[in-house]
Amino acid sequence: MSAPSEPGLERRQFALLARDSVQQLLSSATMARDTDPAQFALWATALALTPPFLVAVRKIIDYPFLLRAAPAYVERVILADRLFFILYVMLATALVTALLWDALSPTRHDHEVVGVLPVRPRTLAAARLAAAMSVGLGFGLAINLPSGLLYSAASAVHPMVGGFPRVVIAHLGSTMLACAFVFCSLLTLRALLTSIVGDAIAGRLAVLLQIATFVLLVQVFFFLPGLLPELMKDVQAGGRSYAELPPMWFAALFMQLAEGQAMAPGLAARAVGATALSIVTAIVLTLVPARLMRRRSLERRADTSTGPVQVAGRALVARVVRGAEVRALYLFALASLVRSRRHAVQLGTYAGLAVAAALAGLAAQSVRGSLDLTRPQPSLLALPLVAMFFGLLGLRSACAIPVDVDANWPLRLHHPTVRSTVTATRLLLLSLGVLPPILLASAAYAWLWSAQDAGVIAVWNVTAGCLLAELLLASWHKVPFATTHEPDVDSLRTRWPWFVVALAVYGFQLAVVQVWALGSITRAAGLEATGLVCLAVLVIRNRRRRRGAAVTFDETVETFETLRLSPALD
Amino acid sequence: MLEVDDVTKTYHGLIGVRGLSLCARPGRVVGLLGPNGSGKSTTVKMLVGLLRPSLGVIRWNGVDIQRGLREYQARVGYVPEEPRLYSYLTAVEYLELVGGLRGMPHALLSRRITTYLELFGLDTDRYLHLSAFSKGMRQKVLMAAALLNDPELVIFDEPCSGLDVASILIHRRMVSTLAARGKTIIYSSHELDLVEKVCDDVVILRKGHVVANNSVARLRELAQAASLEDVFASLAVDDDVDRLGDALANVSAP
Numbered sequence: 110m111s112a113p114s115e116p117g118l119e120r121r122q123f124a125l126l127a128r129d130s131v132q133q134l135l136s137s138a139t140m141a142r143d144t145d146p147a148q149f150a151l152w153a154t155a156l157a158l159t160p161p162f163l164v165a166v167r168k169i170i171d172y173p174f175l176l177r178a179a180p181a182y183v184e185r186v187i188l189a190d191r192l193f194f195i196l197y198v199m200l201a202t203a204l205v206t207a208l209l210w211d212a213l214s215p216t217r218h219d220h221e222v223v224g225v226l227p228v229r230p231r232t233l234a235a236a237r238l239a240a241a242m243s244v245g246l247g248f249g250l251a252i253n254l255p256s257g258l259l260y261s262a263a264s265a266v267h268p269m270v271g272g273f274p275r276v277v278i279a280h281l282g283s284t285m286l287a288c289a290f291v292f293c294s295l296l297t298l299r300a301l302l303t304s305i306v307g308d309a310i311a312g313r314l315a316v317l318l319q320i321a322t323f324v325l326l327v328q329v330f331f332f333l334p335g336l337l338p339e340l341m342k343d344v345q346a347g348g349r350s351y352a353e354l355p356p357m358w359f360a361a362l363f364m365q366l367a368e369g370q371a372m373a374p375g376l377a378a379r380a381v382g383a384t385a386l387s388i389v390t391a392i393v394l395t396l397v398p399a400r401l402m403r404r405r406s407l408e409r410r411a412d413t414s415t416g417p418v419q420v421a422g423r424a425l426v427a428r429v430v431r432g433a434e435v436r437a438l439y440l441f442a443l444a445s446l447v448r449s450r451r452h453a454v455q456l457g458t459y460a461g462l463a464v465a466a467a468l469a470g471l472a473a474q475s476v477r478g479s480l481d482l483t484r485p486q487p488s489l490l491a492l493p494l495v496a497m498f499f500g501l502l503g504l505r506s507a508c509a510i511p512v513d514v515d516a517n518w519p520l521r522l523h524h525p526t527v528r529s530t531v532t533a534t535r536l537l538l539l540s541l542g543v544l545p546p547i548l549l550a551s552a553a554y555a556w557l558w559s560a561q562d563a564g565v566i567a568v569w570n571v572t573a574g575c576l577l578a579e580l581l582l583a584s585w586h587k588v589p590f591a592t593t594h595e596p597d598v599d600s601l602r603t604r605w606p607w608f609v610v611a612l613a614v615y616g617f618q619l620a621v622v623q624v625w626a627l628g629s630i631t632r633a634a635g636l637e638a639t640g641l642v643c644l645a646v647l648v649i650r651n652r653r654r655r656r657g658a659a660v661t662f663d664e665t666v667e668t669f670e671t672l673r674l675s676p677a678l679d
Numbered sequence: 680m681l682e683v684d685d686v687t688k689t690y691h692g693l694i695g696v697r698g699l700s701l702c703a704r705p706g707r708v709v710g711l712l713g714p715n716g717s718g719k720s721t722t723v724k725m726l727v728g729l730l731r732p733s734l735g736v737i738r739w740n741g742v743d744i745q746r747g748l749r750e751y752q753a754r755v756g757y758v759p760e761e762p763r764l765y766s767y768l769t770a771v772e773y774l775e776l777v778g779g780l781r782g783m784p785h786a787l788l789s790r791r792i793t794t795y796l797e798l799f800g801l802d803t804d805r806y807l808h809l810s811a812f813s814k815g816m817r818q819k820v821l822m823a824a825a826l827l828n829d830p831e832l833v834i835f836d837e838p839c840s841g842l843d844v845a846s847i848l849i850h851r852r853m854v855s856t857l858a859a860r861g862k863t864i865i866y867s868s869h870e871l872d873l874v875e876k877v878c879d880d881v882v883i884l885r886k887g888h889v890v891a892n893n894s895v896a897r898l899r900e901l902a903q904a905a906s907l908e909d910v911f912a913s914l915a916v917d918d919d920v921d922r923l924g925d926a927l928a929n930v931s932a933p
Contacts, residue, residue, distance in 0.1 A: 437779020448767040516763045523780035524749050
């Protein structure tokens, strides 16, 4: 047998595999089945480029007014704006990397398919790496180019900023390098984790990374305008505390390229050096152990462990549920949820939004110095409510997306009743979306204030959680994770104001009412009674609506609207 | 007793099965044979209630199955052709899902799952995700799922796909014993040798029509053939198999 030494063959293999890898990378980030990856990429990029683009547009209006301002002030404003673009692109890149995480390196499936062909493992790994870098580069260019051109045009009106072509080069150079630095650093981290602790733990990190980047992205918009002036003052005063922050390296590079001045000695060089190092490390750590990774991937024994969520779910269902059908459906839904990467990614997005929204209130109070942990405050009581709001919305939305439609034939054959599917789904929502935030918050409240306060708030929150769950299940008549899904692409783009209002009422205004009701037993009882009456009305109404309904397996368009971040990402 | 009476199934104007009639009695194994595209899968899907006939009626103990589909399906065990399973579930979780949907009490279900997994030799892999199972192992899980609640009618569609020789022998014996216990069995397969040994009666389909429906012995006698394979070849195979085989082998020849 001769090895594939034909000249050009390996290059052709590389090109073919790289092309396929781009498709796989895009497919890995799409939520719904049959979603067109190209359409997904377009929408995701459009969504990502909007914030910096809008900021750049605003600068066209703002910058002419700087012509008469003091140079120190102008310098501070310009530096802050550049830092925003850099920080944004770094976080957006981290988020995209988290979404593409699974497909960033060849999977066991890839090795099984390609491994039987005369292709070297290194060629496959190199093709995947090249595809990942191309996707990263394309994403970076797509979000940086429009905002870069606009911002450069806007800033060129001021003589301190530098000429248009120079600013364009500086903007694109620094933001693209920042993008490459984050992307390659995360690739390196992934390769290291996969080598050291294995694929499973590396995979779990993606969800954490996603939540963290979501939280930081939201916080950037909330708090960066407030924090930047302080940072800029420090920079102008010659302080060095900022020098360890990577965004500052790239801001220094921006300044160096645009104005030819150094923010601080060696800072711009650090940006270039760190990026080069991250690229080289990512390449080395991907290509060198390619053969070893393939062997480990193919020889890996399948995971047989049952996670803590499932163990808790089983314990709960054994105590709470009597019906065999409900028990079976609940356990099926729980296993589907905890083992589906797509659903984890989707829930991670909701979790990120929840943490960001909950922290926003707390952080704002903390910055103002009005945060008082010694007594119940709306911002503290809002924490479990916001978590329940996003948790329940996310779970409800996830339940509508199937894991494997082709395998749902046993469910079609056995026709579970609508009552069973609703009960199982309700149990899932309550056990994962209501119980954990209430337990965590109650423990914290009991520690901070008193067990009595914590108990009363927990009772209110249970009612509030049940109420929202019942509202979300008003038109539910399917088996979770087993029905075809037709995303309604307009849901998030056109209806987001409704969700903002709902969040404000449910998450924040209800917390204000709870603080008010904690003042007296009558108010506390009144609030609980109101909640219970609303819940009873909703339960009766939903039961009437479901009478005579059959379980659906082929959904067209849902009648109930959730945030549906999956179609938004689509 | 399962009766299929002049059943036709059309898909968007195309005929899948036309004028199909057959009868399966308790204690008998009815084989369903036919080349690819003959309408076997369509027939099986109609028999399990996944598809509704366009014309004709399927009766279980004299009652149209479409009138009481849920009650009928509660009596049916089905082993599908494609082992489409929720591959992220373990064998136990999958069987718990199916048993739960069939309303089996938890204690009984757990007992039966343990017994089936032991008998199928899967007890050491009970906590392994089905994605890690071989095709034969998945087939065994499907068989266990089909038999969990002791169904009156069992429909096997290519059940031996991926099974090793020992498992096939065990499976053959299991089918015979099920029939001896009074179960009605429909057995669809391409493995003629197996069908000949397992089935009492055989229905041969070709292009959506029934071309033969009789006992194996009677068919052999009528076609003056030594084996069921010869009967099948004379009734359902159009192609010149030798010529085609040679041609395929020589396509890439230098």
